[in-house]
Amino acid sequence: MAAIELRGLTKVYPGGVKALDALDLVIPDGEFFALLGPSGCGKTTLLRTIAGLEAASGGSVLIGERDVTGTQPGGRDVAMVFQDYALFPHMDVTDNIAYPLRIKKVDKATRRDKAAEVGARLGLEQLMDRRPGQLSGGQQQRVALARVMATQAQAFLFDEPLSNLDARLRLEARTFLKKLQRELGVTTVFVTHDQAEALAMADRMAVMEAGHIRQIGTPAEVFRRPVNTFVAGFIGSTPMNLLDGLVRGDTLEVAGCKVAVPALAEGRLSDGEKIVYGVRPEYMTYSDEPAEGGIGGKVAIVENLGASHLVTLDVNDVIVQAVVPEGSEPAVGDDGYAVPRSDRALVYRDGELVS
Amino acid sequence: MTPRFVLGRIGFYTLIAVLLAFFTIPLLWLVTAPFTSDPTYEVRMPDFTWENFQAVLEHPYALPSLWNSLVLSVGTALLVVVMAALAAYALSRVRLPGRDALLYALLLLSSIITGTAAMVPLFQLAVELNLIDSQLGLILILTGGLLPAAIFMLKDFMDSTPKSYEESARVFGASPLQIVRHVVVPLVRPGLATIAVWSIANVWGNFLMPYLLLSDVEKQPAAVITYTLYTEGGQANLRMLSTFGLLYSVPVVLMYLFVSKKYGFRFHGGIKR
Structure with missing residues (x-):
């Protein structure tokens, strides 16, 4: 078990593309940490640089307070699960799980025992003689996990661990992975492009964009208080309303409506300033009647989310979305009013959170 | 209609x-x-x-020449497979400037090296290196001739195996040679079998090189011995020629049948896409 620390980590690809730009990050011992971002943001490069599969162009990587920047992948004492699992197709499950031990020159009997023990822990007892080609996606994933567990490495690295599973299985695997990580207590870093996955599984997460970390925090912090408009727009199953506005005295003018200054920004704004007003659709109270501090418009679209509905209002040609509980959804064309919760609404100035 | x-x-x-x-x-x-x-x-x-077979058995050089053919072709195939596998792996995984141009140039030149065009310089070279009349020397020269095409073909196999297998082994601490032995070779085994069969068939049927470089009749392979099967009158000895020809072709046919049954010359991967 070990903490992972990155100091000024930079990766420049030949051709001048800067995949990582002077990243600083500390992942404490035993943490389940998510690297989240859109494709091409450098999250996979970061993971591969920690593993040693990519050489850093600058800065350093420390694992358990040991500087491993120049160490080969095999000497870093980390184990990695690849997106395609990379199970060796010519070996059966036992040999696959035992492969790291074979490299460490552990004798055959011990290897088989260890593989059987780890395999049993992940419910693979019946499958130990099969080849990867005879396993389902979920079983292959468990074999890949068993293989990294057999290494007893200081840290685990997972590259998009759930992306090869179908939607139903992904939810089960999410719970399973989180439980397993908690039980093992091994520092684990995983990469994902799915914000719901990161929110659900991680103890803490980093949101990345174009080689930079835009926010580090617990899922709750990142969800409730995105520190900039990039993170605000990226996190959340239904995108946050980000509306251009103006400060008018002690209220805000947003999409032609008057709304109250959110609690967080109170006393920090000056009259006439241009701002972006952000509020999640989940933090809006919808009503049919004109309401104090509400944003009023015509209902343009109603989308069914299951237990609730996503109502899209057309407010003076600006789109505003609100989540409405089932049973009280409006009809398209109705007049509607959405009142933001002032303890959850946020104000951004030049793309950064005002707080 | x-x-x-x-x-x-x-x-x-x-x-x-x-x-x-x-x-x-x-x-x-x-x-x-x-x-x-x-x-x-x-x-x-x-x-x-069965008289004709009796005659072939009694011929002093006929059966030994088949053995010589076997030594030459299997020896060459082994060298070609080992060297081509290592070279193709390196060429497939390491980015070299001008790599593709190099490969195409090699492929182009390979047909010249063991061909008639290079006959004289090759002979000179073998004389200078004291490799004339040596089966080892012949194996080396034949290997040189087959390697470029073998590397070219094997590189295709190597390119089509996903890199994550090797990266996975690397993170577990495997050395490059361990990766080749444990992961790459088993994955490209059908390719290696193809190259081996192709090399054996190539050497088995090669007449010019052994004819040039082996003058000792005891070292000559079957392809060269066939050429010497004449009657005292200088006529082609049809009894010997036909029988020896049959014995000469049967091993190659059997090899094709065996390998085709075992590997089917198919690509089978078991790759999770």
Whole structure:
């Protein structure tokens, strides 16, 4: 078990593309940490640089307070699960799980025992003689996990661990992975492009964009208080309303409506300033009647989310979305009013959170 | 069914029959003549005699030459497979400037190296290196001739195996040679089998190089010995030629059947996409 620390980590690809730009990050011992971002943001490069599969162009990587920047992948004492699992197709499950031990020159009997023990822990007892080609996606994933567990490495690295599973299985695997990580207590870093996955599984997460970390925090912090408009727009199953506005005295003018200054920004704004007003659709109270501090418009679209509905209002040609509980959804064309919760609404100035 | 159509069909099948006969008759001769007591150039019903085989057995160089062929072809195939596998792996995984140009140049040159064009310089080279009349020398030269094409073919196999297998092994601490042994070779085994068979068949049928470089008749392979099977009168010895020809072709046919059954010359990956 070990903490992972990155100091000024930079990766420049030949051709001048800067995949990582002077990243600083500390992942404490035993943490389940998510690297989240859109494709091409450098999250996979970061993971591969920690593993040693990519050489850093600058800065350093420390694992358990040991500087491993120049160490080969095999000497870093980390184990990695690849997106395609990379199970060796010519070996059966036992040999696959035992492969790291074979490299460490552990004798055959011990290897088989260890593989059987780890395999049993992940419910693979019946499958130990099969080849990867005879396993389902979920079983292959468990074999890949068993293989990294057999290494007893200081840290685990997972590259998009759930992306090869179908939607139903992904939810089960999410719970399973989180439980397993908690039980093992091994520092684990995983990469994902799915914000719901990161929110659900991680103890803490980093949101990345174009080689930079835009926010580090617990899922709750990142969800409730995105520190900039990039993170605000990226996190959340239904995108946050980000509306251009103006400060008018002690209220805000947003999409032609008057709304109250959110609690967080109170006393920090000056009259006439241009701002972006952000509020999640989940933090809006919808009503049919004109309401104090509400944003009023015509209902343009109603989308069914299951237990609730996503109502899209057309407010003076600006789109505003609100989540409405089932049973009280409006009809398209109705007049509607959405009142933001002032303890959850946020104000951004030049793309950064005002707080 | 116009008469014109019928005539067209008849003409078409006749043409095919003639073409087929053109290729089958020599093969028929090869399987019947060895069992005939006095073979001519005609294909005849054999009288099933074993005398011709007896004669081949008694010939001082016939059977040893088949053994020589085996030594030369298997030796060359082993060298080609090992060296081509290592080179193709490196070329497939390491980015070199001008790599593709290099590969194409090698492929182009390979057909010249063991070909007639380089006959004289190759002979000179072998004389200078004291490799004349040595089976090892011949194996080295044949290997050199086959390697470029083998590397070219194997690189394709290597390119099509996902990198994550090797990266996975690397993170577990495997050395490059361990990765090749444990992961890459098993994955490209059908490719290696193809290269081995191709090399063996190539050397087995090669006449020019052993003819040039091996003057000791005890070291010469079957392809060269065939050339010496004449009667005292200077006529082609059809009894010996046909029987020896049959013995010469059977091992290659058997090898093809065996490998095709074992590997099927198919690519099978078991890759999670």
